[in-house]
Amino acid sequence: MTTLHTSTQQYLTYCRYHKNLSDLSLKAYEIDLKRFVAYAGARKSIRRIDKHVITGYVQHLFEEGLKSSSVKRRIACLKAMFRWLEFDEQIEINPFHKVDLRIKLPHQLPRNLSTDQLQILMTRARQDIGLRTYHERQLLKLDSVVSKGNFNQFTTLCAMEILYCTGIRVGELVGITLQDLDLVNGQIKIRGKGHRERKVFLPDQDLIRLLGTYQYLRSRLFFPDHSEFLLNSRGKPASTQFIRKLLKELSERCGMGEHATPHMCRHSTATELLNAGVDIRFVQKLMGHQSITTTQRYTHVSDEELKYQISAAGLRGGLKKS
Numbered sequence: 001m002t003t004l005h006t007s008t009q010q011y012l013t014y015c016r017y018h019k020n021l022s023d024l025s026l027k028a029y030e031i032d033l034k035r036f037v038a039y040a041g042a043r044k045s046i047r048r049i050d051k052h053v054i055t056g057y058v059q060h061l062f063e064e065g066l067k068s069s070s071v072k073r074r075i076a077c078l079k080a081m082f083r084w085l086e087f088d089e090q091i092e093i094n095p096f097h098k099v100d101l102r103i104k105l106p107h108q109l110p111r112n113l114s115t116d117q118l119q120i121l122m123t124r125a126r127q128d129i130g131l132r133t134y135h136e137r138q139l140l141k142l143d144s145v146v147s148k149g150n151f152n153q154f155t156t157l158c159a160m161e162i163l164y165c166t167g168i169r170v171g172e173l174v175g176i177t178l179q180d181l182d183l184v185n186g187q188i189k190i191r192g193k194g195h196r197e198r199k200v201f202l203p204d205q206d207l208i209r210l211l212g213t214y215q216y217l218r219s220r221l222f223f224p225d226h227s228e229f230l231l232n233s234r235g236k237p238a239s240t241q242f243i244r245k246l247l248k249e250l251s252e253r254c255g256m257g258e259h260a261t262p263h264m265c266r267h268s269t270a271t272e273l274l275n276a277g278v279d280i281r282f283v284q285k286l287m288g289h290q291s292i293t294t295t296q297r298y299t300h301v302s303d304e305e306l307k308y309q310i311s312a313a314g315l316r317g318g319l320k321k322s
Contacts, residue, residue, distance in 0.1 A: 004041065004049065007085060014084060020195060021194075040053055051099045057078075058103075121260055126157060128150075134210050156249075158211060159230060159247070164265045166188065166200035167287050169263070169288075177229060187201050193288065221235075247260045248260070271298050280292060
C-alpha cells in the first residue's frame with residue numbers, strides 16, 4: 001500500500017529532477033502538500049483519497065480563514081500531483097475527476113507605492129547611512145560610516161533601489177550573484193520563474209556607483225564565502241524573508257501606515273513605466289511575464305491621475321456660457 005506521505009515525497013522528487021523547479025517553488029509545493037497530508041493523514045492509502053476528501057479539504061481551508069487566492073494555490077498544487085499520479089499509474093481514478101472546484105477570486109488591482117511614498121522611503125534609507133546623494137565623494141565616506149553593525153541599512157537601500165529600478169521579484173533579487181552583476185555595462189542577469197534567464201538594466205551611473213560601493217564594502221567587512229550579492233548582518237546570503245523584514249522596518253521608521261513590500265515595488269515599476277508611455281511589450285520583457293495578459297493588469301491608472309487628466313482636458317471649456 002502506497003501511503004499519501006510516500007506519494008507526496010515521490011512527487012516532490014519528480015518536481016525537483018524532472019520539472020526542474022526553483023528552490024522557492026519546491027519549498028512552496030512542499031509546504032502546501034504537507035498541509036494536505038496533515039489534514040488527510042500521512043498513512044492513508046493514496047487510492048483512498050477521493051473527491052469527498054478533496055471537497056472536505058477545500059471547506060477546511062476556507063474555515064481556517066484562508067483567502068480565496070491561497071486556497072486556489074494550494075488546490076492547484078494538489079491537482080498537479082494527482083494528475084502526475086494518474087499519469088504514473090499509481091492511481092486508477094483521479095479524485096479531481098468531475099469535481100467542480102472553481103474558486104472565484106475578487107478582482108483586485110495590483111497594490112503599488114505612490115511616487116510620494118517611494119520618495120519618503122528612498123530618502124529615509126539614504127539618511128540611515130548618512131547619504132545625501134550618490135556622488136562619488138559622498139560614497140567614499142561610507143568606508144568609514146558603514147560597519148557590520150549598520151550594514152543592514154545599506155542592504156535596505158540597495159534592495160529598494162534594485163527592486164524599483166528593475167521591477168524584479170524578491171526571489172530574483174536574493175538570487176543575484178557577483179557573476180550576474182555587470183557594473184561595466186550597467187546590467188544584471190536574472191534567473192526568473194522556470195529558470196528562464198533575462199537581463200535587467202541599471203538606469204544611471206548613480207545606481208551603478210552605489211552598487212559598486214556595496215560590492216566593495218561587502219567584501220571588506222565580511223569576506224563572504226559565497227557569491228550572493230546581498231548580505232544579512234552576519235555576512236550570509238540575504239533571504240526573501242530578510243528583505244521583506246528590512247522593508248517593513250523601513251516603512252515603520254518612515255511612519256507609514258502601510259508596510260512597503262518587495263512586490264509593491266515591482267507593481268510600482270510596471271505602473272510607472274506604462275504611465276510614462278513605455279510599450280507594454282518592453283514592460284512585459286522587463287518584468288519576465290510569459291503572458292502579456294499579466295502585464296495588462298498594470299495598465300490601470302489611479303483615481304488621482306484620472307481626476308487630473310479629466311480636469312486638464314477641460315471638457316466644459318468648450319461649452320457656451322449661458
